[in-house]
Amino acid sequence: KEIYEQPEALRQCISSRLDVKNGNGRLGGIHRSAKQLRKIPHVRLLGCGTALNAALIGQQLIERLARIPAVAHVSSEFRYQDPVVNPEALHFAVSQSGETMDTIAAIKEIQLKGGDVHGVVNVVGSTIARLCGQGVYIHSGPEQSVASTKAFSNMVAAMTIFALQIGRARQLSANEARVLAQGLKKVPELIEQYLANPGPIDEAVEMVLEAPSLLFLGRGLSANVAREGALKVMELTYIPCLAYPAGEMKHGPIALLEEGRPVVVVAPDDAVKEKVASAIHECKARGARIILVCTEGDELAKEADVAIEVPRTHPLCSPLLTVLPLQLLAYRTALALDLDVDRPRNLAKSVTVE
Structure with a gap:
């Protein structure tokens, strides 16, 4: 809601x-x-x-x-x-x-x-x-x-x-x-447009349900959208999630990649998109399956196993659009696991203790 x-x-x-x-x-x-x-x-x-x-x-x-x-x-x-x-x-x-x-x-x-x-x-x-x-x-x-x-x-x-x-x-x-x-x-109008037709979220859910853990990647502003997406999925589904700037993947997280491992990539059409495309190719070369959040009509969608496209916006406004598929992914995966999406275990709305 x-x-x-x-x-x-x-x-x-x-x-x-x-x-x-x-x-x-x-x-x-x-x-x-x-x-x-x-x-x-x-x-x-x-x-x-x-x-x-x-x-x-x-x-x-x-x-x-x-x-x-x-x-x-x-x-x-x-x-x-x-x-x-x-x-x-x-x-x-x-x-x-x-x-x-x-x-x-x-x-x-x-x-x-x-x-x-x-x-x-x-x-x-x-x-x-x-x-x-x-x-x-x-x-x-x-x-x-x-x-x-x-x-x-x-x-x-x-x-x-x-x-x-x-x-x-x-x-x-x-x-x-x-x-x-x-x-x-x-x-706000673009968000309404996207939420009316959110794309293949359920296909992404099927991939996530089979995964022991998830890796989220992005660059620039999208690196922090990836962090937020990883947090949401982890909070609601209890699936271990890691989020990294895409350029950092080769400094450790690449060791996690194996055949069939899902990787969630946030790559709107901005100045660093081509750098993220390079990371996608590295993931695919190691057998990973790509869930991609990208700008509608982007050729990069062809590189993904599941591509979720969001409306085009100003590059500095992109986090407000690219976070939406990740929120829906967390929500629908939790529903598929029959979990309480509003009251996840061990969490509180206000953390009032150190």
């Missing part, structure tokens, strides 16, 4: 925050003027699980559009690294529930060292929202399932809008920003 609520949830997130005409973002909870945004030395993002995967995408978007360093940190590790905190830097704490204990501890570490933090949360009035006192509500609506879907998409959308906002305050051209803003505005 929540997978299919994503178009409307995204509309709620972006509707009043996207200035398509001028190619800009307007996040009212970011209490920095354009002049102040130009002086930010770097951006840090904190998160756990799905929120971390969204933060990793945000990291790439901010660097790409604003041309300043951005780093996403695992919240549970952050304070134990005795981090150096620059009070002039911008910090984001990403959490659906706003109650994630590890992220709360990381926020306190930053505040103790003189920094301030913006919350990126869904639940209004949550601990992180109150502790930060500033930030962004992602407006995805109530999310009951433990495995997050629509909150992930809205976190990514919020990060995209912020990247636009800080990019325009710096040197991002109005034309480049306008094209991205137009692309982001169209995404």
